[in-house]
Amino acid sequence: xxxxxxxxxxxxxxxxxxxxxxxxxxxxxxxxxxxxxxxxxxxxxxxxxxxxxxxxxxxxxxxxxxxxxxxxxxxxxxxxxxxxxxxxxxxxxxxxxxxxxxxxxxxxxxxxxxxxxxxxxxxxxxxxxxxxxxxxxxxxxxxxxxxxxxxxxxxxxxxxxxxxxxxxxxxxxxxxxxxxxxxxxxxxxxxxxxxxxxxxxxxxxxxxxxxxxxxxxxxxxxxxxxxxxxxxxxxxxxxxxxxxxxxxxxxxxxxxxxxxxxxxxxxxxxxxxxxxxxxxxxxxxxxxxxxxxxxxxxxxxxxxxxxxxxxxxxxxxxxxxxxxxxxxxxxxxxxxxxxxxxxxxxxxxxxxxxxxxxxxxxxxxxxxxxxxxxxxxxxxxxxxxxxx
Amino acid sequence: xxxxxxxxxxxxxxxxxxxxxxxxxxxxxxxxxxxxxxxxxxxxxxxxxxxxxxxxxxxxxxxxxxxxxxxxxxxxxxxxxxxxxxxxxxxxxxxxxxxxxxxxxxxxxxxxxxxxxxxxxxxxxxxxxxxxxxxxxxxxxxxxxxxxxxxxxxxxxxxxxxxxxxxxxxxxxxxxxxxxxxxxxxxxxxxxxxxxxxxxxxxxxxxxxxxxxxxxxxxxxxxxxxxxxxxxxxxxxxxxxxxxxxxxxxxxxxxxxxxxxxxxxxxxxxxxxxxxxxxxxxxxxxxxxxxxxxxxxxxxxxxxxxxxxxxxxxxxxxxxxxxxxxxxxx
Ligand SMILES: Cc1ncc(C[n+]2csc(CCOP(=O)(O)OP(=O)(O)O)c2C)c(N)n1
Ligand code: SF4
Ligand SMILES: [Mg+2]
Numbered sequence: 066x067x068x069x070x071x072x073x074x075x076x077x078x079x080x081x082x083x084x085x086x087x088x089x090x091x092x093x094x095x096x097x098x099x100x101x102x103x104x105x106x107x108x109x110x111x112x113x114x115x116x117x118x119x120x121x122x123x124x125x126x127x128x129x130x131x132x133x134x135x136x137x138x139x140x141x142x143x144x145x146x147x148x149x150x151x152x153x154x155x156x157x158x159x160x161x162x163x164x165x166x167x168x169x170x171x172x173x174x175x176x177x178x179x180x181x182x183x184x185x186x187x188x189x190x191x192x193x194x195x196x197x198x199x200x201x202x203x204x205x206x207x208x209x210x211x212x213x214x215x216x217x218x219x220x221x222x223x224x225x226x227x228x229x230x231x232x233x234x235x236x237x238x239x240x241x242x243x244x245x246x247x248x249x250x251x252x253x254x255x256x257x258x259x260x261x262x263x264x265x266x267x268x269x270x271x272x273x274x275x276x277x278x279x280x281x282x283x284x285x286x287x288x289x290x291x292x293x294x295x296x297x298x299x300x301x302x303x304x305x306x307x308x309x310x311x312x313x314x315x316x317x318x319x320x321x322x323x324x325x326x327x328x329x330x331x332x333x334x335x336x337x338x339x340x341x342x343x344x345x346x347x348x349x350x351x352x353x354x355x356x357x358x359x360x361x362x363x364x365x366x367x368x369x370x371x372x373x374x375x376x377x378x379x380x381x382x383x384x385x386x387x388x389x390x391x392x393x394x395x396x397x398x399x400x401x402x403x404x405x406x407x408x409x410x411x412x413x414x415x416x417x418x419x420x421x422x423x424x425x426x427x428x429x430x431x432x433x434x435x436x437x438x439x440x441x442x443x444x445x446x447x448x449x450x451x452x453x
Numbered sequence: 454x455x456x457x458x459x460x461x462x463x464x465x466x467x468x469x470x471x472x473x474x475x476x477x478x479x480x481x482x483x484x485x486x487x488x489x490x491x492x493x494x495x496x497x498x499x500x501x502x503x504x505x506x507x508x509x510x511x512x513x514x515x516x517x518x519x520x521x522x523x524x525x526x527x528x529x530x531x532x533x534x535x536x537x538x539x540x541x542x543x544x545x546x547x548x549x550x551x552x553x554x555x556x557x558x559x560x561x562x563x564x565x566x567x568x569x570x571x572x573x574x575x576x577x578x579x580x581x582x583x584x585x586x587x588x589x590x591x592x593x594x595x596x597x598x599x600x601x602x603x604x605x606x607x608x609x610x611x612x613x614x615x616x617x618x619x620x621x622x623x624x625x626x627x628x629x630x631x632x633x634x635x636x637x638x639x640x641x642x643x644x645x646x647x648x649x650x651x652x653x654x655x656x657x658x659x660x661x662x663x664x665x666x667x668x669x670x671x672x673x674x675x676x677x678x679x680x681x682x683x684x685x686x687x688x689x690x691x692x693x694x695x696x697x698x699x700x701x702x703x704x705x706x707x708x709x710x711x712x713x714x715x716x717x718x719x720x721x722x723x724x725x726x727x728x729x730x731x732x733x734x735x736x737x738x739x740x741x742x743x744x745x746x747x748x749x750x751x752x753x754x755x756x757x758x759x760x761x762x763x764x765x766x767x768x769x770x771x772x773x774x775x776x777x778x779x780x781x782x783x
Binding site: 099168298 | 485488518519521523533534537538539540541542543544546547549550551552553554555556557558559561562579580583737740741744745749750751752753
């Protein structure tokens, strides 16, 4: 990835006291996002409101669309129009976006989608926290596909990961998701926005070569392929149909293999470059406590308490949730007694953990449905039991 | 050039007298010839609308590199893949919001939506009324064949009462939309309707629509020979053109409340609405200019503008330096 420094226009440098939702908007603006289409839904609305408020002074465009179907569709158009684009939503709105997430994946359109998760199913718990869309983000649209999902555990990280999400999205030409939650979204903390010259951003890479060589697609299973911007004279075509490198429909089983393998492998094949984890005291651990988002902040407390009791416990936080850290889990599984997944759902990422562990150590799920964060005591008890 | 594909496409030879220049193969430059043959059936009306559109673009004097076409899904949805412009073939019903994003992200473009009646007013109906309400600067062309062509002839929101469709096998008992009335009520600022027989008028209306600042809507009633006509025993495409000829009532400026179409009934055609009001983007810019100042510019200065500014600053500095030297000498 090639970086440049951020456009100062979008960077409100300095210390702030922000909630996670507002920090997402600031991160997007700092990353160079100049187009936001959204539809209000608790607990994500504050991101849209912040962007709408800041848009005029930054020279960005905010539009409140008629629904989430329209919001994400507008992002597809705006991205090919040359802008960096974002939307934000929660549960029901996320469900409405699914079809065009598939369009964005298929047309390899960069965009950032934040899901400030609330309890479901259906209208569920509009104002209460959850981590129940972790499988939906990976598999919710139809067909086989791949995406990147990040999970911040603080307002500061909402800012930082928004910038990173844009960078990954631009490079891999894939929708990147910020899977945050109501607690982080509404929690106010200190957020330090660095000066523009200390923020590294990946610019839109627009094709500028000869017209006859212009191809919107290159199925080379890598990131870094250029986009084509509408209006630059290349007369490109893109479609959600299975297509060839020119973007024209090519609906054969062979072409589908080519396109799909590329879509899967540009992410999975580069997982080691994409994945970010935060580990503490994992090296000598008998038990590893895995978590992400707000849950990590409670899990770390339980891990510290367990250490005080003399238990050999480590914490592993998924900053990147998708692609899942298969390699790291494969390294750890044979060395530890147990791995614990802590999450606010009926047990979602734990399935992925079980799949990768494949019986090489015990896997424990410390989960509960949406509405509240964990009690650290519950995690501590699970650690004690797993350590035996 | 006459068409050299073997796709049983009858457009070239059907009725040169009633179909002057309406066959899409005749206009190569604005079509992606490498993608021919197209998928449309013999006698299908979509091609004639495409031809009128490409002709209208040429006449409009627009920079062809700055015209973009967005379509949804359906037989009409395939238009985006055949025209030689920047083009996006989206999902069913979502052409308008994708076009909205494209237009707002890159206001130099003239963005055109090609959409079927089902795509535009069934699954995508909400986007249609909201884009019209906002007076979004888009040109929307609806190929209204009263049916879901691509999926095999099901009923749509425009199928006339009593007409037979595969999902209304005993006749349609729903009330259809009249699209000009719907567009008018929602706030569209340019509205015209023709049948595919009226190729010159379609061209003229699309040309005007392309030049119109704001939400412009052109409906073209067209034959779906394979499904709608056959199922309703209405003969072939030529019979339909005869029906269009006999039953079209030209009424520019007609009250859009009077534009409903009954099964095989009369059809009011013409330009019904043309008025000017600020577009969505005009309104955004006016609000922001009030807030930020007159030099407000969405997305900041464009690269050429920045270059020009830099050059001017350099020249000014050089001139000042030269002035200072000259001043020093005296
Ligand atoms: C979400 C979704 N629902 C249904 C379909 C199936 N489908 C494809 S085309 C079409 C109808 C298109 O009808 P219309 O817009 O009138 O276009 P025409 O084919 O008549 O030109 C439908 C229902 C789809 N592609 N996507
Ligand atoms: S099915 Fe109907 S609308 Fe589709 S190409 Fe054939 S005639 Fe045209
Ligand atoms: Mg139709």
